[in-house]
Amino acid sequence: MTELVERSDSSQASDRSPAREKTTMSHIEQVHTNERVPGHPNYYEKNGVRTYGDGMDHDAEPKMSFQRMMSLIAMAFLWTGSQIPVYLFGGVPPIIYADIGGVDRWIWFVLANLLSLAAVCPFVGSISDLIGRRYVALIGASFIVVGMIICSTAHSMNIFICGMVFAGVGAGINELTALAATSELAPTSQRGKYVSVLIFTIVPFCPSVLWAQLIAAHGSWRYIGLLCGVWAGIGLVMTAVFYFPPPRVNSSGLSRNEILAQIDYVGGFLSIAGMLLFMMGMQWGGYQYPWTSVHTLVPLILGIVMLIGFFVWEAYGAKYPMFPKRLRQDPRVLALTLVITFISGANFFSILMFWPTQAFNVYGHDPVGVGIRGIPVGFSILTGACLVLYLISALKGQIRLLLVVSSILMTAGCGALAYAEQDNLHKLWGILILAGLGIGGIVVPASIITTIICPDDLIATVTALTLAIRVIGGSIGYTVYYNVFVNKFIPAATYHIGGFMALKLNITSVEIITDAIKLTGASLLGPIAELPGVTGVPGAYEGIVLAGQLAYAEAYKYVYYTSIAFGSVSIVAACFMGDIGKYMDDHVAVVM
Template sequence: MVRNKHDSGFAATNGHGLQDGNGVVPNSKEDVSHMEKVDRSSDENNYNNLKQTNTASTYVHETFSVKLFLALLAMSFLWVGSQIPLYLIGGVLPDVYGEIGGYDRWVWVTIAYFIPVAALCPFVGELSDLFGRKYVGMFGQLLLVIGPIVTCTANQMNVAIGGMVISGAGAGLNELIALAATGEMVPNAKRGIYVGAVVLTIIPFAPSVLWAELIVQASKWRYVGAFIAGWNGVGLILLALCYWPPPRSNSVGLSRREILRHIDYVGGALSIGGVMCFMMGLQWGAQQYPWKSVHVLVPFCIGVVLIIAYFVWEMGGYPKYPMVPPRIFSQAKRTMIVTLLITFFSGANFFNMLLFWPTEIYNVYGDDRVKIGIRSLPVGFGILGGAVISLVAIPLTKGNVRAIMMFFTALMTAGTGAVAIARPNNISTAYIPVSLACIGVGGVIIPVAIIAQIVCPDDLLGTITAISLSIRFVGGAIGFSIYYNIFYKHVFSNVQNMVAVETIIYKLGYVQGLATGDQSYVTNLAQSIAQAQYAMFRNLSTIAYNTPEVQAYIPNVTLSEFQYQIVNATEWAFASAYQWPYWISIAFGGSCFILSCFLGNVSEFLTEHVAAHL
């Protein structure tokens, strides 16, 4: 291992011969030979070989102290700050595109947040292991101050999307730092408990949609972004003042130039470019452009080629210091591989509940702000509760992660699939599967990353955490693309049939333009409510109601009743389309359940070993 003059393992001679660092004179040639061999260990060996030691000092239990508490407090601000941009701004998206326009691009507010997370995480994990958690985390906090400010001051949707890209990059860094740093500051056996405690600090923001709706009701949606920036500003200060980890073992004794030589630039460029192009192609093909168009095929194909090139580069042994060191799999290869696969497939279920249920609340059950917030509570509290229960269960079951993951993946699969029963007239019944699904999702997505940390070498905690986050978001984006394609297809079909034809034409008698083959009047009326363009809907529905055909067809129906019939038909059209993503999610959840059967017991890793002493 690399040594410096203060910790060389050797002391200067005192006239009585060579001494070791503890002042003990070697008694034999073998002792001197052994010391010389240690001294000759190179930087390369230090990087590529995990330090193995059985000395008592390495396994000292990190007692709870003020210093540890303040460091965990900083991690809490990082964790919460990495989650709330999406939860809060995502809760008021109709208000955002209602003021600045861009209804046809609103989905990119969400996707733009995820792309930098998936693209940058593996690269940042390596930087974190080399440069240290603190400075990478501070940079992430700075991005999470700038990003929300850009979004909340935007007057165009494209600018707001750009702000979410910045926020997403910061969020990817800080979720990584919060989980990895917390895990390495405490004994292996208690990682689940401590990480669970940090995760639990987001409880006040579990009803984030409700808080966002109340902020808008009291002022404007722009104050949501101001709050997010303020929170992360406080987190930046706490991180700078309260978190003082030791130098990373990967970089002790190395100069800046030597550290920079340890970065896999080619692998980073291939992974970032590949993931970004691949995800952009997927999402453009989901709504904005035909799958066979140049807009979709070019980035999609480039992304696939770059991703293949990345795997060839990494697995072919070309980089001297790979982004995914083979040593990650050295301690429990099968368990590590299975956890990464579960992470990938469970990301699709996570995105399903995170992105579809909140929009279903709005489109199927009405736009009352307080009710929207209340109906979204099962998502926040369910995911949070499931994560904590699962994390605490790891030490309580002495590392029986197979049973834990089998239970939660089964709950996630069954619950998510059962959400398909939701209809406009059974919201109370729908709460049950929604709650179970979210508990299942929470019991999988975060704990499976902690399992990967437990079986990972200490000096690669940041790397494995970053890989887990990236895989989760890539899997989620692929799942979301599949869900949204099928959902959008059925929404379009249902609005045409159930709203335009069955309700507006046959039930309400609005047939303007149909005699001449002009369907635009009926289509525009149906699409205005389907796209939540309420001002346009009120105007078009009033015009339609006052036509002679409608007055003669339904003479005793008032304007409000006329509008209600169209709104109600639209709600049923959406409900019928929403069931498809939940049905499809069963395939992803079922894959997770099967994979969980192959997890090994991690009890041997649940020791009092602490990866990083403060």
């Protein structure tokens, strides 16, 4: 069925003089019934994806005014501010827990940040599409500032983790806001180029491990929090001063009560609680608690039940679901993109969580050396993301080849890191670059691909979905990787460290050998020199450290072997991906 709608340009809508009306031609346009948006008679989605009928000219890119430019710069600050806390703090964990304790739980400051990001994204994304980006972005930046204050003043690991939870909530809000706002301000065919410029602004922080090591070595790790807080604060101020997007078409003409009635509170509760419980159970299992313990099973099972409840509610119970069926305009591309996003999240975590510690544990603790070893990863991920984003626009949506190549590079690069030995660091630079290029070519581009094939009024919703899927994939991947790593490290450390101490130092005390292995596993090497039988013995400390490096090198191999299985799924999914050329028009979702 179709409706006949009289449509005129925005200039006509604003100029109703008799003379103007005599000289202006309006035309009749067919609007298919399935292009109507339920509950929103004020606009429609042409072909199910592009907003029209709201009185704005969506077919011409607005000129780059000062306000438009400053709005995009504000989004860049929000984007960068959402990324740098976990990257900078993640470069100096041993220095942090050596100061405030928490060697048994430090990994949770990274995981808490990422899990809170994933948990809030879907709910906040749907709210952002309904009520607008501005105030959502201001709240997100405020969360990061508060989180950094808590982290910088923490004197225990639990308080530090709490600060990273705040920062993670803010990071999730700001990352999806920056990506969604930039995407909707750009012509659809140019979204890749616009977003590539956005994420390129993180280039000063690509050597994040190096900066973090230098800050901690020459000052205090607490200054990292100051840097991140100030950066987020600048984004907060710039957003407040310059970013004034037009009212959302989703809520135009609705009363406050009608807007509130369209928020899926039940879905929000089930998704946030379900994801948090599920991912917390996944991370506790085999790390702090056995898989069979109540501490692991209860949140894991509750999380699964609540997530199942969420899917049932969204399908059958919600009047205004968080993920409307209108998202599925191109089901195959959407489904395969989410699969690839999930897998890239798992492989991203293999690099993000393991390479910085490997650079520290296998190749030495010199701050500059550790920082330099992290540079290829940061710059190559950024390069891969920017390059693929640009090519999405330049090749007019021919994404199959881009994703196949990126998936192959990611899988080959991550898998080839198993070649790493204690004495062959010089051979790894090219491998790290390949892995980074592949990961970068998927992590952000996948989000932008989904915004191109989804309705204009649901851009933040689908962006939030991809961010959540990426972190869930990373969470599951990390759980698998960590359990593989621990199961290989303990026997390797027993063989190398225990063997050296027993055969070379004549230390047969199980307690002393166990202490040496535990200190090595915690990357706290200084106290090893004070162990009985080591103190004052020439070469003893150095020998134990070398033995630990050999044990680490053996264990890390299996993490990267495991990543090949994840990457292979991504390659297969990419081969069946369809191109999106038919969506690559010059339509602008939000005219500003």
